Amino acid sequence: MAVGVILAALVVGSVIFSLLSPWWFTPLASNWGTIDDTLIITFVITGAVFAVLMLFMAYAVARFRHRDGARADYEPENRRLELWLTGATSVGIAAMLAPGLIVWNDFIRVPEGASTVEALGQQWSWSFRFPGADGVLGTADTSRITAENPFGLDPDDPRGRDDVLVSGGELHLPAGTPVKVVLRSTDVLHNFYVPQFRAKMDLVPGMVSYFWFTPEKTGTYEILCAELCGVGHSLMRGTVVVEDEGTFRPWLEQNPTFAQSLGRRPEQDVAEIRDEVQGEGGAEP
């Protein structure tokens, strides 16, 4: 009896814990309410199944505990019951999977008109790059990185010259505009993670990954690294400030373009920039 009661108490306790828990999601600050919804659907279905199944077990343990002279039933199979349970389980699985896949389909398709920002990770800091007036990020490569060219931009690529470079780990984004975050790492795996946005993705050296979201609530949020990246992993922090377009623009303009960062006026020609970069040495592997 005691064992059945303890098992049942554990299940009931778990349900109460879930209802009263002060530990719950941070307030959502992006468009990904649908992710939260899918999660809640999963939570309700799995929670209900867990509770019912385990209370049934607790009852069985209490009800059919050994008594002198008692004898167990002999029932090797019950095909009807087994098929029925398999069917019901499949329905439950479908009810969780279907919304999940629908939301995933949104998650991987960047909407038309999304702006682009690059997050560049390195042990153990963040920097960012906006595409500038042309709206296109210039090509970049880890092997071109030097002290003067920390993003490894290609000086031959005119699309990169107006790219706005943000160092210091603080990113600003305008509220309400979908943003495609392009991710690059110079050394090891990292992960761009802002809990309030829900979305996250790894940065992988040697390739470019991406995800998108729409920052919807103005405010200041922490950027964390969520993929183990060495001893400084837990210190790899950044900040993202979501603000109105009117505050965002002036902030963006404070940051130098690639051309400016090389101490050149924008109109200087591409060849000069290249000479300067290569003159510093170490540009070619």
Place this chain on the structure above:
Amino acid sequence: MAQTAFVDEGLDHEHGHEPQGFIAKYIWSQDHKVIAIQYTLTAIAVGLLALVMSWLMRMQIGFPGSLEMVDQERYYQFVTMHGMIMVIYLLTALFLGGFGNYLIPLMIGARDMVFPYVNMLSYWTYLLSVLVLVASFFVPGGPTGAGWTLYPPQAILPGTPGRDWGIILMLVSLVIFVAAFTMGGLNYITTVLQARTRGMTMMRLPLTVWGIFVATVLGLLAFPALFVSGVMMLLDRLLGTSFFMPAVLSQGEMLEYSGGSPLLFQHLFWFFGHPEVYIVALPGFGIVSDLISTHARKNIFGYRMMVWAILAIGGLSFVVWAHHMYVSGMNPYFGFFFAFTTLIIAIPTAIKVYNWVLTLWRGDIHLTVPMLFSLAFILTFVAGGMSGLFLGNVVVDVPLSDTYFVVAHFHMVMGVAPILVIFGGLYHWYPKVTGRMLNDTLGKIHFWITFLGTYAIFFPMHYLGFVGIPRRYFEFEGIAFIPDSAHLLNEWITIAALVVGAAQFLFLFNLAWSAVRGRPSGANPWRSTTLEWQTPETPPGHGNWGARLPIVYRWAYDFSVPGAAEDYIPQNRPPERDAPGLHGSLRAEGAAP
């Protein structure tokens, strides 16, 4: 070929001479029972290391800075070594090398493994892999701190602890382990297929054997992926090849690597790593089925469905690996496929759970220590399985991946749940191994602390994941979104972890004490049906069966058969003329000598 085992009715040349002397009998032994004990004790010993490291980690998480020795480097080294030891060197080795070795020949009515010498070699090779692993604590820079997943480029670059020597020893140890597993695994499979005694058809095998058998097949197919990724990373580290290494800048310096793919490693690792989950789970499923049936005095419900579910899970486990990589940056279209396969695998898994619970229904449940651990396993496994449905469903995984939700999930489902089965199994079969019972009172104390304690650790931990707290963090200093109450919860979890860890020493004491002082058990203390309980001697002697091999007449679950005098009928008891029951029909096969 299945007949080979009967050739040696009466002792043949191979088994005629029992090895003499302590060394031949207990050290360089080719007897599967001795090898099983060697595997088990080695796994427990190295597991204690992992236990102590989990304590040290939890101290840092619950009470940051309280232990001076746990600095950032050591913290990540403990994280890594704890994970690797538990998954590979403890769980895999104990289930297959320990339980597999001991139970396969006894349960199928064989005198030993088919290749006893290779079996012995398997253990010594395993021991070598453990020694190489442990050696990494003593080299300059210490063991690797790359996380048990050993993801490159991080694993072999400066900035990660143990980058100089630790990672090399880790990879060498894994490669040796795979060799050891292969020798053992080929043996288990061949033995199950070739050495079953007369009448022991595949569909009469106890589910323990089914679980171990299919897990071994998975291992033989999955471990090669770990082997090649280990070799390739060694080459990247030692010879400067670029299998997994793109052009990277390390500490301001451009390295010579170029063109390799970190994602390739992840695919190879999880192609091994996901089946590995089931390499640990399936033997657990099998063992717990037999424990529940025996101690509830009732046949396992839906035996055939249980066998098919094991096979289905085994097959599906090879097409779900990339659910570990939803936010890895791989092609996001993979997400559709892997979410689908991952949630499908929940169906055969759910069937197993239903059938365990339905076995209890209308049973005659003896709340012995093995039964208690089985019940605890079901509850823990179901809780962990449910959280798996979050993480498997690709888009739900996005906010939760790399948070404490993941830590809670995998500890419940493949940490605590399998270990509860291991405890249940050890309490259950200890009498057969030693001839003595484990102390029941100590067992119950150990059970309640372990079960309730681990639940207290890992159930609330899911909620830290909901908050969004990232895993593998040395400290949470200055992270504003984490509420103070979360730190309180972390203190609570640490205290629970210390208590649960301490309770394991009670168990070790029980193991040692009962071997000498335990109540003599007799041959079949649980009144069980399977063959290992029907040996002429307890513990079974060399060759297991004395002069004649047992002959099997029925399935493994003839408990409480209506009309039978006792509430169990051993598999080797010949049918009476009027024996009823559905599986009486199986008599036809194999009954006629």
